[in-house]
Structure formats: C-alpha cells, structure tokens
Amino acid sequence: MKPWNKRSDIEAALFNPAFCGELILHAVSAYNNNAKKGEFPYALSYVILPFLLNAELYDSLPRTKRTKFIMWLYENRYLAPIIADKTIDMKAYTDEALLLYLSMDMLKINDQSELELGSAKMNKKRNFIRDGIDDMVRRAEFVGSWLNDAGDVVTIFSLIGVTV
Numbered sequence: 001m002k003p004w005n006k007r008s009d010i011e012a013a014l015f016n017p018a019f020c021g022e023l024i025l026h027a028v029s030a031y032n033n034n035a036k037k038g039e040f041p042y043a044l045s046y047v048i049l050p051f052l053l054n055a056e057l058y059d060s061l062p063r064t065k066r067t068k069f070i071m072w073l074y075e076n077r078y079l080a081p082i083i084a085d086k087t088i089d090m091k092a093y094t095d096e097a098l099l100l101y102l103s104m105d106m107l108k109i110n111d112q113s114e115l116e117l118g119s120a121k122m123n124k125k126r127n128f129i130r131d132g133i134d135d136m137v138r139r140a141e142f143v144g145s146w147l148n149d150a151g152d153v154v155t156i157f158s159l160i161g162v163t164v
Contacts, residue, residue, distance in 0.1 A: 001092045014053060015090075020097035024048050025106055026137050027144030028115045034148045039114035041153045046094050047160070050086035051143050052136055057082060061139060062146075069150035073159055084161040 004012060013019075027048045031040040051057050060079060062072050073080060101107040105118035150156050157163070 001096065015093045015096075017093075017096040017100040020049055020053075020093055021101035021106065023052050023136060023140040024094070024097055025101060025117075026140040027147075028107060029117060030141035030144035031148045032116065034145050036148070038112060039110060039116050040144070042109060042113045042115055043153045044147060044156065045098060045115060046087050046091060047083065047147070047156070047162075048140065048143060049090045049094055049097075050083055052140055053090065054082065054086050057086065058139065061142065065142070065146050065149065069146060069156070070159065080160045087160070087162050 002011075007015075024045055028040040028045070031044075051061065057079060060076055098107065101118075102109070105120040107115050108118045110116055147156065
C-alpha cells in the first residue's frame with residue numbers, strides 16, 4: 001500500500017477505508033439478512049469492492065436478484081477475468097477497510113471465519129453529501145444479497161477464476 005501522502009486525491013477518496021468499509025458493511029448486512037446457511041464468508045469480502053468500484057462491473061450488474069449470479073456470469077463471461085484481476089488489485093484496499101471496521105467493532109469475525117455485524121450500531125442513514133453514494137450503498141446491499149444465492153465461496157471463486 002502506498003502511504004496516504006503518496007496517494008492521489010481520487011485514489012484517497014475512492015479507496016478511503018471508511019467508505020470501502022461502509023460498502024462492505026452493507027453487503028455483509030444484506031447477505032446475513034437473507035442467509036440460508038451461516039453468515040457472510042470472510043473470503044467473499046474481497047469481491048465486494050471490485051463489483052462496486054469498477055465502472056464496467058458496476059454498470060453490468062443486474063437490477064434484480066431474479067438474474068442469478070451464474071446466469072449473469074454466463075451471459076457476461078468476458079467479465080470473469082476482470083472480476084478476478086480487480087479482486088487481486090483491490091485486496092489491499094479491502095484489507096484496510098476490514099481492519100478499520102473490525103477495529104471499530106462495526107464488523108466481527110466469528111469462529112467459522114464469517115463476518116457478522118459488530119456491536120457498534122449501524123447507522124442506516126449516513127450523512128453522505130455526494131450524488132451516487134446512496135445508489136452505491138443500495139448496490140452493495142444488492143451484491144451481498146445476490147452473492148448469498150450464488151453458492152459457496154469455492155463455487156463463486158471458481159466461476160470467476162480466483163484461486164486462493
């Protein structure tokens with residue numbers, strides 16, 4: 001990771017750990033609210049930011065959960081290498097965001113290596129003043145909920161070509 005004083009203004013704003021953590025938090029919350037089995041797998045947190053902070057991936061997301069992840073990926077198979085590359089490229093930003101939100105007790109890791117909401121209260125209505133932020137939060141919730149129906153981590157990572 002570059003030190004903060006070496007990051008461009010755009011990089012510092014877009015990949016701000018508090019902002020990235022907020023997106024991950026909303027994805028985790030939506031996933032866990034719809035969970036049929038367990039909570040949000042820790043490893044899955046690394047695909048959240050690529051879907052939300054890459055314009056091509058963000059714009060290609062379906063508008064409804066009726067479009068299943070595997071069908072969406074089949075119809076957009078050219079995106080799998082982009083997801084895999086961005087997952088790796090954004091790992092350090094995800095790590096920063098998770099460390100911040102874990103230290104603030106906004107998120108916690110349970111004994112099964114799953115993310116849960118921490119004991120700090122999640123404020124549903126933050127004071128975001130920029131256009132598009134509310135849409136990104138809604139899309140984070142969508143991605144979390146959508147991935148809940150996509151299968152386990154091994155299946156998701158296999159489909160997009162991410163190896164651990």
